Amino acid sequence: MINIKNACKIYKMGNQNVVALNCVSLKIKDGEFVAIVGPSGSGKSTLLHMIGGLDTLDKGEIIVNGSKLKNVCDKDLAKYRNSMIGFIFQSFNLQAKLTALENVELPLVIRGINKKDRRILALKSLKEVELGDRINHKPSELSGGQQQRVCIARALVNSPEIILADEPTGNLDSISGENIINLLKQLNKKIKTTVIVVTHDDRIAKMANRIIRILDGKIIKDVQNGNHIIKKYTD
Amino acid sequence: MKLVDIIKISYTNLLRQKVRTLLTIFSIVIGATLISLVYSIIPGFRNFFDLQFQILSSPKLIEIYASKERPAASIMDSFGSAPQEYKEGESSGLYDLMLTNFKEEDIKKIENIKGVVKYHDCPIPNVEYIGLEDSDKKFKSNMIFYYPSFMLSNIKLVSGRSLNDSDKGKVLIAYDFIKAFGYQNGEELIGKKIILHIKQNLNKDTAGLTIMPTLDETQEVVSKDFEFEIAGITEKTILSSIIFVSLVDAVDMVKFSRNTEEVLTDKDNQRFFGFVEIDDAKNAEYIMDEIKNMGFSGQTYEQSKNILGMIFDILTIIFSSFGILAMAVSSLGIVNTLIMAVYERTREIGVMKALGANRFTIIKLFTVEAGLIGTIAGLLGLIIGFGISELLNYIGHKTIFSSFETLDISNITFLILLAPIISIVVSILAGIYPALKASKLNPVDALKYE
Numbered sequence: 001m002i003n004i005k006n007a008c009k010i011y012k013m014g015n016q017n018v019v020a021l022n023c024v025s026l027k028i029k030d031g032e033f034v035a036i037v038g039p040s041g042s043g044k045s046t047l048l049h050m051i052g053g054l055d056t057l058d059k060g061e062i063i064v065n066g067s068k069l070k071n072v073c074d075k076d077l078a079k080y081r082n083s084m085i086g087f088i089f090q091s092f093n094l095q096a097k098l099t100a101l102e103n104v105e106l107p108l109v110i111r112g113i114n115k116k117d118r119r120i121l122a123l124k125s126l127k128e129v130e131l132g133d134r135i136n137h138k139p140s141e142l143s144g145g146q147q148q149r150v151c152i153a154r155a156l157v158n159s160p161e162i163i164l165a166d167e168p169t170g171n172l173d174s175i176s177g178e179n180i181i182n183l184l185k186q187l188n189k190k191i192k193t194t195v196i197v198v199t200h201d202d203r204i205a206k207m208a209n210r211i212i213r214i215l216d217g218k219i220i221k222d223v224q225n226g227n228h229i230i231k232k233y234t235d
Numbered sequence: 236m237k238l239v240d241i242i243k244i245s246y247t248n249l250l251r252q253k254v255r256t257l258l259t260i261f262s263i264v265i266g267a268t269l270i271s272l273v274y275s276i277i278p279g280f281r282n283f284f285d286l287q288f289q290i291l292s293s294p295k296l297i298e299i300y301a302s303k304e305r306p307a308a309s310i311m312d313s314f315g316s317a318p319q320e321y322k323e324g325e326s327s328g329l330y331d332l333m334l335t336n337f338k339e340e341d342i343k344k345i346e347n348i349k350g351v352v353k354y355h356d357c358p359i360p361n362v363e364y365i366g367l368e369d370s371d372k373k374f375k376s377n378m379i380f381y382y383p384s385f386m387l388s389n390i391k392l393v394s395g396r397s398l399n400d401s402d403k404g405k406v407l408i409a410y411d412f413i414k415a416f417g418y419q420n421g422e423e424l425i426g427k428k429i430i431l432h433i434k435q436n437l438n439k440d441t442a443g444l445t446i447m448p449t450l451d452e453t454q455e456v457v458s459k460d461f462e463f464e465i466a467g468i469t470e471k472t473i474l475s476s477i478i479f480v481s482l483v484d485a486v487d488m489v490k491f492s493r494n495t496e497e498v499l500t501d502k503d504n505q506r507f508f509g510f511v512e513i514d515d516a517k518n519a520e521y522i523m524d525e526i527k528n529m530g531f532s533g534q535t536y537e538q539s540k541n542i543l544g545m546i547f548d549i550l551t552i553i554f555s556s557f558g559i560l561a562m563a564v565s566s567l568g569i570v571n572t573l574i575m576a577v578y579e580r581t582r583e584i585g586v587m588k589a590l591g592a593n594r595f596t597i598i599k600l601f602t603v604e605a606g607l608i609g610t611i612a613g614l615l616g617l618i619i620g621f622g623i624s625e626l627l628n629y630i631g632h633k634t635i636f637s638s639f640e641t642l643d644i645s646n647i648t649f650l651i652l653l654a655p656i657i658s659i660v661v662s663i664l665a666g667i668y669p670a671l672k673a674s675k676l677n678p679v680d681a682l683k684y685e
Contacts, residue, residue, distance in 0.1 A: 075594075081589060081591045
């Protein structure tokens with residue numbers, strides 16, 4: 001369970017203060033598939049980063065499974081990101097020199113898992129995203145959709161409780177995007193992982209259990225999904 | 236993250252920009268090579284000179300001077316220091332050495348000190364040239380010495396036998412004379428007659444070695460050949476033209492050259508230098524103090540050895556400073572390389588952080604990378620340094636120091652590790668700033684970095 005209370009974040013851009021999050025309060029239950037939508041600069045990615053422990057709030061707090069993320073030291077926050085969170089990025093952020101398998105192994109390397117065990121876990125994760133036959137390919141040898149699958153496998157490899165995806169289909173063609181969406185939904189159902197996706201893609205929003213619309217750092221709508229309202233909430 | 240994985244990742248990162256990495260490594264290699272060379276060549280020479288010193292001197296020996304201060308000591312002390320105040324009765328100036336001489340009474344007093352075995356005079360004959368019977372070859376020599384037999388026993392012989400204190404008419408000659416006189420081995424020279432030609436010069440004598448002689452061309456030159464039988468031939472030493480004579484012969488020759496019978500008497504105005512033989516090296520310091528209390532000066536074996544050691548220490552410090560300085564300058568290259576890497580890998584650092592790497596892990600990744608540069612450079616420097624010293628050793632033994640088998644300037648000791656160690660330490664220090672810079676990157680900003 002993720003409980004966000006009064007989350008505020010202000011960024012300085014030159015001499016100006018930009019309010020990224022303006023007293024956002026929100027609860028996300030375990031196993032939910034949440035789509036966060038809103039225009040660019042609305043604060044949706046900031047919210048995702050805060051939940052993921054990549055940045056800290058100026059005010060308010062985020063409680064994940066009963067643990068507050070505020071005032072946590074760098075080491076514990078890193079541990080939290082490693083074991084609780086799986087990140088999926090729009091531009092995949094795979095290491096170009098590493099193979100698919102080595103990329104997926106990376107969170108396990110950081111965790112200090114031995115070579116043999118991390119190979120087994122990474123292979124399992126790659127098979128889960130149907131890339132068992134591409135393990136020795138480098139990112140440049142894979143299609144965009146396949147690269148995003150590697151990214152998903154990397155996010156899953158530590159069996160995180162929450163998957164945070166920032167525009168996961170943003171760099172993909174429609175068919176690859178569709179496949180990724182299906183995969184995320186499938187994983188959400190199968191593994192019961194909480195999935196929070198920041199998106200502009202209405203197909204993702206369509207599949208989400210819940211759609212949260214953010215504007216100027218505030219939640220302006222928070223609705224359970226129904227196909228008839230999708231258009232309203234995606235851009 | 237496990238150390239082995241950190242090393243693996245850092246190594247892979249180094250290989251990304253091969254040329255840049257190689258150039259950075261190369262700049263460190265120069266310093267490391269210099270340090271390796273210093274710690275190979277200087278200890279090599281030091282060992283050699285220590286060994287020579289051990290052969291030609293003895294821990295049971297103290298060299299003493301009749302003057303209050305050791306000759307040259309005041310000159311050495313005056314280097315770099317402000318003018319020293321003169322106190323009444325204190326020795327000063329170069330000529331002081333010539334004015335102070337040992338008297339029989341002084342020698343008796345010295346010999347009465349507990350632990351002193353004997354006082355040995357040190358007459359140094361001034362030989363014009365050295366010749367051999369049935370040979371036209373003549374050689375220069377300013378190394379005709381009397382060595383007490385306890386000291387001669389340190390010197391190994393290649394042929395013949397050593398000298399006794401009372402061995403009149405016999406000499407021990409340096410190894411190099413074998414070849415010089417055109418012989419193949421020392422045995423052929425044993426028993427042959429060697430000639431020490433001495434010119435009588437009233438204005439030039441033993442002390443003439445240290446003061447400028449006054450040449451009087453009108454003076455009639457009287458000279459004499461002193462004939463000796465070669466009793467033995469010493470092993471090869473740095474004193475390649477030395478001839479050891481017995482005390483009696485040395486005194487005879489000095490008497491002739493100075494045309495006086497006063498040599499080694501109370502009237503001798505050149506008896507300013509001598510050796511004290513002691514029973515045990517442990518007593519050297521105490522005996523030296525006692526001698527100093529009598530108003531004389533001197534130097535123990537240990538003190539002389541320390542001076543030799545100090546010279547090598549200074550040389551080592553000077554040359555390794557150059558190496559460390561070169562390395563310090565090169566370390567700026569590491570800082571530059573790694574800062575570039577931080578900018579190039581900003582996004583990756585963001586990903587690593589998102590995947591769970593903490594600040595310390597990032598610091599470790601960059602410092603290990605710097606350490607790897609240092610390790611590779613240090614090891615290369617070590618290999619190149621020893622390669623060069625090995626080469627110099629080879630060339631040297633073929634040419635200038637061909638006869639000194641004990642001189643090994645490619646001297647490998649635990650000090651070989653110094654170059655890699657210094658190189659690693661300097662590199663790691665250079666890696667700290669880029670590592671901190673990388674670790675402080677905000678993951679969100681880093682992930683957005685293009």
